[in-house]
Amino acid sequence: MPPIRASFLAIAAILLSAWLTRAAAAPARATATEAEKRYRACMAAVATDARPALTEAQAWAKAGGGDAAKHCIAAADMALGRFTEAAEALQALARGGGSEIAGNPVLRASLWGQAAHAWLAADRPEQAEAAASEGSLLMPRDAGLLVLRARARAAETRFGDAYVDLDRAIALDPSLAEAYVFRASVLRRQGALDPAAVDLDKALTLDPEQPEALLERGIVRRLKGDDAGARADWQKLIEVAPKTPAAESARLNLEKMEKGG
Numbered sequence: 001m002p003p004i005r006a007s008f009l010a011i012a013a014i015l016l017s018a019w020l021t022r023a024a025a026a027p028a029r030a031t032a033t034e035a036e037k038r039y040r041a042c043m044a045a046v047a048t049d050a051r052p053a054l055t056e057a058q059a060w061a062k063a064g065g066g067d068a069a070k071h072c073i074a075a076a077d078m079a080l081g082r083f084t085e086a087a088e089a090l091q092a093l094a095r096g097g098g099s100e101i102a103g104n105p106v107l108r109a110s111l112w113g114q115a116a117h118a119w120l121a122a123d124r125p126e127q128a129e130a131a132a133s134e135g136s137l138l139m140p141r142d143a144g145l146l147v148l149r150a151r152a153r154a155a156e157t158r159f160g161d162a163y164v165d166l167d168r169a170i171a172l173d174p175s176l177a178e179a180y181v182f183r184a185s186v187l188r189r190q191g192a193l194d195p196a197a198v199d200l201d202k203a204l205t206l207d208p209e210q211p212e213a214l215l216e217r218g219i220v221r222r223l224k225g226d227d228a229g230a231r232a233d234w235q236k237l238i239e240v241a242p243k244t245p246a247a248e249s250a251r252l253n254l255e256k257m258e259k260g261g
Helices: 003-024 029-048 050-062 066-079 083-096 105-121 125-138 143-155 159-172 177-189 193-206 211-223 227-240 245-258
Strands: none
Touching: 029 050, 029 066, 050 066, 066 083, 066 105, 083 105, 083 125, 105 125, 105 143, 125 143, 143 159, 143 177, 159 177, 177 193, 177 211, 193 211, 211 227, 211 245, 227 245
């Protein structure tokens, strides 16, 4: 599951939990139940067909759907490639959401993390770094937020700062495959191919079908002169995750290799 989809579902679970807690103490249980159902349906619709889901979520927001409707709008915007709109909406929720958000630092940090994802997708690394930093202030031991900030810093060619964040992320969570992948990318860009290969082998031990790890290891293998190994990684990536951006990069790399590039 792509990280942004997983994080939206995680926030959905937290919001639903908050509703359940509030509703248990409230007499209008039916109203809360309807809101829960509508939020579940809205998020499910985003995964199925985001455009009508966006229209429905916007109508729900106008009818008083509150933070849940706004979050579903942001999810739909993200699915439709409206990354800037999604990022701005997520930041607004993180800063000024209602009581379920304001009183929950884990939820606010998750929203900042989602905003960072959206800013990265919009190719706005400075904004992504700022959002990830806001989340880290709330949850300083969250390895995922450190990885997000490292990705933003690497996009700004601040490889030393990115490496520091990734080292810390791995120390906090040695099982986080993506941290090894992005540290390998930083190492590769600095010409340290052998340490990069070690990190990628570790990432693929943790998650043998991680698309970015397969793409990156293919790049490192090609740079080291191992064309057969690079081809095997990229072909496996296309097989296991054919619709991902990483797979598209792998196809382009294979085409270039076949042409002698």
